[in-house]
Amino acid sequence: MRVASIDVRLERRLAVWRGTALLVTSGSLLLALVVGGIFLKLTGHPPLDVYRELAKTAYFNWYGFTDTLGASTPLVLTGLAAAVGFKMNLYNIGAEGQLFLGGIASAWAGIAIVPGMPGPLAVLTVMFAGALGGAAWAFIPALTRAYFNTSEIVTTLMFNFIGLYLMQYLIQGSYSYWRDPKIVGFPQGKEIVDAARLPHWNFPADSMFGIAFPPGRTQVHLGLAFGVIAALGLWVLIERTRFGYGVRVTGDSPAAARYAGISIRGSIIVVMLISGALAGLAGAGIVAGQGYKLDPGGLAVALGYTGIVVAALARSNPFAVVVVAVLLGGLRTGADNMQSAPDNLKIPVAIAGMLEGAVLICALGGELFRTHRISVRRVPSNSDREEHLSGAVGVGVSP
Amino acid sequence: MSPGDLASALPMLRIRGVTKSFPGVVANDSVDLDIRRGEVHTLLGENGAGKSTLAAMLAGLYRPDSGTMVLDGKPVNFANPREAQSRGIGMVHQHFRLVERFTVAENIALGDTSQPWKLDTRALESDVQRIGEEFGLPVRPDARISDLSVGERQRVEIVKTLYRGAEVLLLDEPTAVLTPQEVDALFVTVRAMRESGKAVVFISHKLVEVMAISDVVTVLRAGKVTGTVQTRDTNQAELARLMVGREVELSSLRAMGVRGSALLSVSCVGLVASKRHVLRDISFDVHGGEIVGIAGVSGNGQRELAETIAGIRAPSTGSISVASQSVGGKGPRKTRAAGLSFVPEDRLGTGLAPSMSIAENLLLTRPRSLFISKRKVQAEAAQIIADYDVKAPGPDAVTSLLSGGNSQKVLLARELAASGDGATSNHVLVVASPTRGLDIGATESIRKRLDDLRQRGGAVLLISEDLEEVLALSDRVLVIYDGAMVYECDGASADRTTIGLAMAGAIATENSGHV
Ligand SMILES: Nc1ncnc2c1ncn2[C@@H]1O[C@H](COP(=O)(O)OP(=O)(O)OP(=O)(O)O)[C@@H](O)[C@H]1O
Ligand SMILES: [Mg+2]
Numbered sequence: 021m022r023v024a025s026i027d028v029r030l031e032r033r034l035a036v037w038r039g040t041a042l043l044v045t046s047g048s049l050l051l052a053l054v055v056g057g058i059f060l061k062l063t064g065h066p067p068l069d070v071y072r073e074l075a076k077t078a079y080f081n082w083y084g085f086t087d088t089l090g091a092s093t094p095l096v097l098t099g100l101a102a103a104v105g106f107k108m109n110l111y112n113i114g115a116e117g118q119l120f121l122g123g124i125a126s127a128w129a130g131i132a133i134v135p136g137m138p139g140p141l142a143v144l145t146v147m148f149a150g151a152l153g154g155a156a157w158a159f160i161p162a163l164t165r166a167y168f169n170t171s172e173i174v175t176t177l178m179f180n181f182i183g184l185y186l187m188q189y190l191i192q193g194s195y196s197y198w199r200d201p202k203i204v205g206f207p208q209g210k211e212i213v214d215a216a217r218l219p220h221w222n223f224p225a226d227s228m229f230g231i232a233f234p235p236g237r238t239q240v241h242l243g244l245a246f247g248v249i250a251a252l253g254l255w256v257l258i259e260r261t262r263f264g265y266g267v268r269v270t271g272d273s274p275a276a277a278r279y280a281g282i283s284i285r286g287s288i289i290v291v292m293l294i295s296g297a298l299a300g301l302a303g304a305g306i307v308a309g310q311g312y313k314l315d316p317g318g319l320a321v322a323l324g325y326t327g328i329v330v331a332a333l334a335r336s337n338p339f340a341v342v343v344v345a346v347l348l349g350g351l352r353t354g355a356d357n358m359q360s361a362p363d364n365l366k367i368p369v370a371i372a373g374m375l376e377g378a379v380l381i382c383a384l385g386g387e388l389f390r391t392h393r394i395s396v397r398r399v400p401s402n403s404d405r406e407e408h409l410s411g412a413v414g415v416g417v418s419p
Numbered sequence: 420m421s422p423g424d425l426a427s428a429l430p431m432l433r434i435r436g437v438t439k440s441f442p443g444v445v446a447n448d449s450v451d452l453d454i455r456r457g458e459v460h461t462l463l464g465e466n467g468a469g470k471s472t473l474a475a476m477l478a479g480l481y482r483p484d485s486g487t488m489v490l491d492g493k494p495v496n497f498a499n500p501r502e503a504q505s506r507g508i509g510m511v512h513q514h515f516r517l518v519e520r521f522t523v524a525e526n527i528a529l530g531d532t533s534q535p536w537k538l539d540t541r542a543l544e545s546d547v548q549r550i551g552e553e554f555g556l557p558v559r560p561d562a563r564i565s566d567l568s569v570g571e572r573q574r575v576e577i578v579k580t581l582y583r584g585a586e587v588l589l590l591d592e593p594t595a596v597l598t599p600q601e602v603d604a605l606f607v608t609v610r611a612m613r614e615s616g617k618a619v620v621f622i623s624h625k626l627v628e629v630m631a632i633s634d635v636v637t638v639l640r641a642g643k644v645t646g647t648v649q650t651r652d653t654n655q656a657e658l659a660r661l662m663v664g665r666e667v668e669l670s671s672l673r674a675m676g677v678r679g680s681a682l683l684s685v686s687c688v689g690l691v692a693s694k695r696h697v698l699r700d701i702s703f704d705v706h707g708g709e710i711v712g713i714a715g716v717s718g719n720g721q722r723e724l725a726e727t728i729a730g731i732r733a734p735s736t737g738s739i740s741v742a743s744q745s746v747g748g749k750g751p752r753k754t755r756a757a758g759l760s761f762v763p764e765d766r767l768g769t770g771l772a773p774s775m776s777i778a779e780n781l782l783l784t785r786p787r788s789l790f791i792s793k794r795k796v797q798a799e800a801a802q803i804i805a806d807y808d809v810k811a812p813g814p815d816a817v818t819s820l821l822s823g824g825n826s827q828k829v830l831l832a833r834e835l836a837a838s839g840d841g842a843t844s845n846h847v848l849v850v851a852s853p854t855r856g857l858d859i860g861a862t863e864s865i866r867k868r869l870d871d872l873r874q875r876g877g878a879v880l881l882i883s884e885d886l887e888e889v890l891a892l893s894d895r896v897l898v899i900y901d902g903a904m905v906y907e908c909d910g911a912s913a914d915r916t917t918i919g920l921a922m923a924g925a926i927a928t929e930n931s932g933h934v
Contacts, residue, residue: 261791262791273769275769276769276772278731278751279761279770280751280783281730281731281751
């Protein structure tokens with residue numbers, strides 16, 4: 021594109037400065053809001069007021085913010101599940117199904133094996149069962165990928181559907197061990213024992229840090245701590261351990277891994293198992309922290325797929341996953357909470373999903389600007405040509 | 420003066436004050452360069468001097484930060500390689516950019532926007548044929564790239580640029596991957612281009628070639644032009660001096676100490692890969708205090724042999740031992756632990772993880788503890804940068820952004836470090852084309868280090884297509900042909916003609932007959 025004698029074009033950045041990544045990500049988020057705003061305007065909602073209300077109910081209100089943290093907890097874990105795979109170019113699309121299996125396994129543990137156990141042990145057992153369930157669901161795709169090079173994208177995706185129908189069958193389609201036989205009418209899951217339930221954080225007093233809080237129970241439960249610890253653990257594992265080094269080498273160049281004697285198969289299997297375990301933990305957190313039973317409706321809300329969005333936006337950095345999960349969790353909470361807002365601000369819940377999509381698309385578009393820069397340069401126009409021929413040096417300026 | 424003389428006297432491409440910086444380095448520092456029609460112009464310089472960067476700017480891959488480039492009187496400012504190509508500047512990279520599954524003709528048409536939407540294969544093939552005949556580039560338009568040798572692929576790349584109307588051809592280290600016969604063929608083409616009034620920019624570290632083919636040589640040092648000389652007025656020694664700033668003489672180095680016990684024993688090794696016998700019944704020993712060279716035309720099993728010895732492949736038959744420990748098929752880590760290190764032919768991507776830093780790459784072949792410590796390797800990386808004169812901003816520099824020669828130095832340094840720094844060593848080093856792409860100063864220093872390992876009692880297996888190098892360093896020379904060892908002789912008294920014949924398969928010993 022030429023504008024007068026100014027030449028504007030895209031040029032590949034040679035080194036990506038860390039700040040650029042942050043700037044581009046924020047820019048993409050802003051653009052997504054603009055796109056969403058246009059949509060809101062078209063459907064007859066005042067965008068600015070909607071956003072203000074959304075922000076208020078999701079982030080700038082203590083109940084809203086704690087709701088957001090609660091909603092973000094599974095996203096942190098599914099985000100990490102996707103991120104760990106990205107580190108070695110493995111695309112585990114199956115966090116969704118692994119989360120269901122985590123839910124099934126933890127509900128079973130909560131009903132069958134923990135009664136009688138002391139509280140902390142019961143909680144740990146239930147969460148462990150969830151991780152195990154998720155990992156088990158990732159195991160077959162891991163094996164086929166490692167030994168037959170079958171695309172894990174396809175296998176894990178298919179396992180999502182098997183997991184979904186299995187979960188629905190257990191509650192709605194049969195009188196299984198998970199279903200509560202006492203409830204007639206709408207089928208529901210059996211509740212897990214009290215000791216296995218994740219404690220919620222409650223405002224201890226009506227004032228903290230000098231700020232007045234309404235006392236009471238919040239949606240923040242111990243699952244969030246599992247998420248944050250998992251993020252920390254994952255970072256240490258990938259950046260600071262021998263195993264993580266192998267994963268990074270394999271992701272960078274399989275030939276170099278072979279040369280170094282790093283087991284590519286082993287890395288694939290272990291990374292897939294870790295990914296599945298994290299997604300399974302997310303399911304366990306929902307069972308043991310929110311519903312206290314296996315509830316297909318509460319689990320099948322695309323948390324696994326949203327985790328992929330979270331990991332992509334966070335560029336698979338575990339700490340960024342936590343931040344992005346909270347941002348996206350807020351969208352969900354905000355849209356939910358606004359159902360009680362005045363009529364003109366009452367937006368469809370689906371708007372949260374739409375904004376999520378807009379954020380992803382803008383972020384992927386923004387990726388171009390992270391790796392390329394716009395360069396503006398003065399071009400010697402035709403009248404300058406003589407000057408060049410006579411050997412004078414024209415100097416272009418690049419910003 | 421006739422009009423023709425005038426045209427050739429005026430430079431076709433005129434570069435003034437071109438500067439290009441990367442984070443931490445000025446790769447080109449106000450470079451002036453004139454390239455004339457009918458001229459072969461060599462860019463010469465140490466590793467990291469900025470030759471590839473300059474060529475890449477001419478080809479539209481990078482844009483200069485400042486300065487001007489004037490082509491046939493018009494200032495140019497290329498946004499991408501396609502734009503440069505359309506103005507008649509074509510480049511052949513060291514790593515070819517061809518689609519393996521496509522035919523030669525399809526590759527030539529690929530990305531060419533002037534092609535009609537429906538490919539006229541017949542016309543295309545006859546054009547390719549014609550260009551091939553004119554410039555001495557025999558290629559079969561309907562051959563698949565995957566069936567071609569390295570030299571043939573390079574020919575396809577050249578035909579591709581000529582087909583798109585290249586008037587200036589940039590060749591970045593084209594001879595590094597060629598056999599001597601292929602180099603001769605390439606030079607025939609280059610001369611034909613010169614005759615037809617095109618310009619060729621040639622990059623090479625081999626001074627013999629530079630003297631043989633070029634008309635003008637421009638020497639770069641640390642991004643600056645330090646001199647332009649006419650080839651007929653200069654000689655190799657002067658070029659070396661201009662380039663490194665001191666006299667360099669590559670002399671032969673031979674064992675001086677006593678030959679020790681066999682540190683590497685390969686016995687009756689055979690390898691079957693994709694149902695083909697790639698190695699046949701190979702047996703030899705490398706003793707402490709000696710360098711054994713393996714000569715051969717590329718593709719005769721050298722790569723597989725090296726990988727088998729290094730434990731990356733398991734031999735189908737036979738056994739391998741390092742310092743009397745049997746290692747065949749036990750994997751790279753056990754093999755290394757037994758005292759063997761390996762410098763593969765492919766550096767970036769196999770020997771080095773490209774998007775990792777120099778420091779992190781040092782960990783690739785070290786025994787790693789459960790938790791890795793970056794601090795220790797950081798210091799070691801800084802030491803290597805200083806000792807081997809690696810042009811890099813620091814230990815955290817990503818290896819894929821280093822110049823070709825500098826990444827090779829990092830790889831060699833890492834593997835040589837495994838031999839320890841004591842007065843004696845019983846380490847085995849298997850090294851493929853150690854000095855390919857290194858400048859003459861670095862070549863000398865790497866050869867000295869290989870020799871040093873030998874004098875300390877280590878064993879070196881040197882695998883190279885560069886016969887000069889094999890002969891200059893080896894105490895014994897083995898020739899590999901079609902997966903079998905067909906000839907063996909003493910390094911000092913080796914006869915080039917016989918070795919050449921053996922490399923071409925004209926001498927076959929008993930053990931190559933079967934299978
Ligand atoms: N894309 C890049 N990003 C950062 N630094 C770069 C990049 N490309 C080149 N450099 C640096 O610029 C300098 C010149 O590199 P260049 O590849 O032009 O050297 P060269 O003369 O071709 O060397 P060699 O003979 O080793 O190929 C080197 O220090 C190199 O590390
Ligand atoms: Mg180069």
